[in-house]
Amino acid sequence: MPTLSPVRLRAARAQAGLTQRQLGNLCDMSNVAISNYETGRVSPVPRIIGRVATALGLALLDLCEPVEDELFAALGELDECRRRRLLERLRDAETAVP
Structure with a gap:
């Protein structure tokens, strides 16, 4: 909220x-x-x-105050390699959606 x-x-x-x-x-x-x-x-x-x-x-x-989403906080804790892999998976999933 x-x-x-x-x-x-x-x-x-x-x-x-x-x-x-x-x-x-x-x-x-x-x-x-x-x-x-x-x-x-x-x-x-x-x-x-x-x-x-x-x-x-x-x-x-x-x-409003900026909202720090738990997801963004968790992403910040991932190392660079894992962030890149996650981003690649998200892009792949985005292109696979009809």
Whole structure:
């Protein structure tokens, strides 16, 4: 589930030249809610993150913390030779799909 990045939200709002009150008005929420999101006191659900992102002209994930997938973490632990073999297998499997 996407998690809002307070730093990204604050930067995006500043880049848009909006106050917390102005952004709140665009999102039909209070400036206190925006402040709570920017300070990390409250973490909104994805639907709310989407509303804020839309008001800023951004995609939802632009305001979210990067997600470190377990698969990517596991791939990082493989040695170079094994990563190459895995990549070759994935490419072979991709070309075999009808």
